[in-house]
Amino acid sequence: MTPAEIREEIIDILGDIAPDENLDELVDEKNFREQLELDSMDFLDIVMELRKRHRVQIPEEDYGNLASMKTTVDYLEPKMRDIIKA
Amino acid sequence: MYDTIIIGAGMSGLAAGIRLAHFDQRVCILERHYTIGGLNSFYRLGGRDYDVGLHAMTNFARPGTKRGPLAKLIRQLRFRWEDFKLAEQIGSSIRFPGVSLDFGNDIELLESEIATHFPASIDGFYRLRQSLLDYDDLDGDDPNFCRSARSVLNEAIPDPLLREMLLCPLMWYGNARQDDMDFGQFCIMFRACYLEGFARPLKGVRVILKNLVRKFRGLGGELKLRSGVARIHVEGQRAVGVVLDDGTELCGRRILSSAGSIETMRMCDDITEVDTARAGQLSFIESISILDRQPREFGFDRTIVFYNDCESFHWRKPEVGLCDTRTGVICSPNNYRYDAQDGQLADGVIRITTLADHDRWCQLPDLKYQAEKVAQYEASVESAVRYMPDFRRYTIDTDVFTPKTIRRFTWHDNGAVYGAPDKHWDGKTHLDNVFLCGTDQGFVGIVGAIVSGISIANRHCLTDANGTGIGPQG
Numbered sequence: 001m002t003p004a005e006i007r008e009e010i011i012d013i014l015g016d017i018a019p020d021e022n023l024d025e026l027v028d029e030k031n032f033r034e035q036l037e038l039d040s041m042d043f044l045d046i047v048m049e050l051r052k053r054h055r056v057q058i059p060e061e062d063y064g065n066l067a068s069m070k071t072t073v074d075y076l077e078p079k080m081r082d083i084i085k086a
Numbered sequence: 087m088y089d090t091i092i093i094g095a096g097m098s099g100l101a102a103g104i105r106l107a108h109f110d111q112r113v114c115i116l117e118r119h120y121t122i123g124g125l126n127s128f129y130r131l132g133g134r135d136y137d138v139g140l141h142a143m144t145n146f147a148r149p150g151t152k153r154g155p156l157a158k159l160i161r162q163l164r165f166r167w168e169d170f171k172l173a174e175q176i177g178s179s180i181r182f183p184g185v186s187l188d189f190g191n192d193i194e195l196l197e198s199e200i201a202t203h204f205p206a207s208i209d210g211f212y213r214l215r216q217s218l219l220d221y222d223d224l225d226g227d228d229p230n231f232c233r234s235a236r237s238v239l240n241e242a243i244p245d246p247l248l249r250e251m252l253l254c255p256l257m258w259y260g261n262a263r264q265d266d267m268d269f270g271q272f273c274i275m276f277r278a279c280y281l282e283g284f285a286r287p288l289k290g291v292r293v294i295l296k297n298l299v300r301k302f303r304g305l306g307g308e309l310k311l312r313s314g315v316a317r318i319h320v321e322g323q324r325a326v327g328v329v330l331d332d333g334t335e336l337c338g339r340r341i342l343s344s345a346g347s348i349e350t351m352r353m354c355d356d357i358t359e360v361d362t363a364r365a366g367q368l369s370f371i372e373s374i375s376i377l378d379r380q381p382r383e384f385g386f387d388r389t390i391v392f393y394n395d396c397e398s399f400h401w402r403k404p405e406v407g408l409c410d411t412r413t414g415v416i417c418s419p420n421n422y423r424y425d426a427q428d429g430q431l432a433d434g435v436i437r438i439t440t441l442a443d444h445d446r447w448c449q450l451p452d453l454k455y456q457a458e459k460v461a462q463y464e465a466s467v468e469s470a471v472r473y474m475p476d477f478r479r480y481t482i483d484t485d486v487f488t489p490k491t492i493r494r495f496t497w498h499d500n501g502a503v504y505g506a507p508d509k510h511w512d513g514k515t516h517l518d519n520v521f522l523c524g525t526d527q528g529f530v531g532i533v534g535a536i537v538s539g540i541s542i543a544n545r546h547c548l549t550d551a552n553g554t555g556i557g558p559q560g
Binding site: 016017018019020021037039041042044045048051052060 | 108109110150152153158161162164166540541544548549
C-alpha cells in the first residue's frame with residue numbers, strides 16, 4: 001500500500017468506529033484526540049481493526065505512534081508497504 | 087477449543103460476545119435459562135408482552151452525542167443510534183411525605199425543584215454536582231470511591247430530607263449495598279439518572295436483546311440456551327474448560343463469567359467453600375397491572391415515581407414479612423414521548439416494585455406462594471396509590487414476579503437484583519484466565535451491563551496480558 005492508500009484505510013476504520021465524526025476536515029498533522037473525541041477504547045479499536053483487516057501487529061509499546069494521521073501513516077508505511085490493496 | 091467461553095446470555099455477556107466475535111475470536115455463550123436476557127428479559131402471558139427488569143434505560147443521550155456510556159456502547163458494538171429508537175421520559179418524581187421533587191432528562195428541572203423546596207441546600211447541591219467523579223475515574227482505584235455516599239451527602243447537603251430524597255432513586259436503580267452506598271457507585275448512578283436520564287424503546291427490552299443477539303450470531307458467535315455451567319475445570323492457576331449440567335465438556339482459552347462473583351467461585355472445582363455472607367441481599371417483587379386505559383386518561387403522566395412514606399429512606403431487606411411496602415417504584419411504560427408514527431402501547435401498564443425477602447418467598451409452599459403473590463400485589467398497590475391516582479378500578483389483568491422468579495432468570499444468590507455489594511472493578515478473579523463481567527463487576531442497569539461486558543472483554547480478552555499479541559492465537 002502507498003501512504004495515500006494507508007491513509008484511506010485509516011479513514012475507513014475511523015468511519016467505522018466513530019460514525020458521527022466528520023472526517024473530511026481532519027488535519028493530518030493534528031492529534032486525533034484534539035480533533036475527534038476518541039478515547040482509549042477507540043484507539044484499541046484502530047489497532048484491532050488493522051489486525052483484523054490486514055494482519056498488522058502493533059505492540060502495545062507502539063500505540064503512541066497512532067497520535068495523529070501523519071504519525072500513524074509514517075509508522076504503518078514499512079509494515080503495510082507489501083500489502084496489496086484489495 | 088473456544089477462544090473465550092462466556093457464562094450468561096444477559097446484556098453483559100452478549101455485549102462481550104459481540105466484541106470478541108467481531109475481532110474473529112471463536113466465542114460461545116452458555117445460558118442456563120431457556121431464554122436470553124438474564125435480569126433484563128421478557129415473557130409472554132395471556133397474549134401480552136411483559137418486560138422483566140427494564141423500567142427505564144438510564145444513561146440517555148441524544149443521537150449523535152459523542153460522550154458517555156450510551157455513545158460508547160453504540161460505537162464499540164458498531165450499532166447505529168436508530169437501532170434502539172429510544173423515546174425520552176415525560177418526567178419522573180421523588181415523593182416523600184409532604185414534598186415531591188420532579189426531574190427529567192435535563193438537570194435544570196431538578197435544580198429548580200430543589201431551589202424551590204430546599205433553598206438552603208441548593209448551593210450545596212451545585213457543589214456536589216461539581217465534585218462528582220467522572221466515568222473515567224471509575225475503575226475503583228480512586229480513594230474516594232469507597233467512601234460512604236451518606237457521609238459525602240451529610241457534608242454537602244444541609245437538609246436531611248433532601249439527602250434521603252436524592253438517595254432514593256439512585257439506590258433503587260443500582261445499589262447492591264444495604265443502608266449506604268459507595269460514593270463511586272453514587273456518582274455513576276447520579277450521572278445515569280439525574281444528568282443523563284431515562285428513555286425506553288417502544289417495544290421494550292426485547293428490542294435491545296434482539297439487536298444484541300442478531301449482531302452476535304451474524305459475527306459467527308455461538309449461543310447455547312439450556313446450557314448451565316455445572317463446573318469450571320481448573321488446572322493450577324488456570325481454567326481449562328467447563329462442564330455443563332448435562333455433562334458436556336467444552337474447552338476454552340479463557341472464561342468470562344457474568345454469573346456473579348460468588349456464583350462463579352462456586353463453579354470453580356479448585357474451590358470447596360464460598361463465602362455466602364458476601365452475597366447481595368436486596369431483592370424485589372414487581373406487581374404489574376394491565377389497565378383498560380392509558381394512565382394519562384386518569385391524570386397520571388409520570389414516567390417513574392420513587393416514593394417513601396417516612397422521612398428516612400430504608401434501603402434494606404425486609405426485617406419482617408415477605409415485603410417492605412414503605413418504599414417503592416411506580417413505572418408506567420406508557421409515559422414516554424414515543425414518536426407519533428410509532429404509536430403507543432396498546433394497554434395501559436403500571437408496574438410497582440417493592441423490596442422483598444428472597445428466603446421467605448422461596449420457603450413458601452406452592453399454594454401459599456400463589457396466595458401471597460395476590461396478597462402482596464394488593465399491599466404494594468395499596469401503598470403506591472398514596473402517591474398516584476388510584477387506578478385499581480381500571481385493572482383488567484395482573485401479574486407478579488418475585489425473588490423466586492428473579493433467581494430463576496438470573497441464578498443470583500438470594501435473587502439479588504444488583505448482585506453482591508463488593509464489586510470487582512478490574513474484573514479479575516483468583517484464576518489467571520477467568521474474568522467477571524456484569525452486575526458483580528460493577529456497572530449496573532442495561533447500559534451499565536453492556537459497558538461492563540465491553541470493557542472487560544477489551545481489557546482481558548482481546549489484548550493478551552504479556553503484550554506479545556492480541557486476540558486469538560493460532
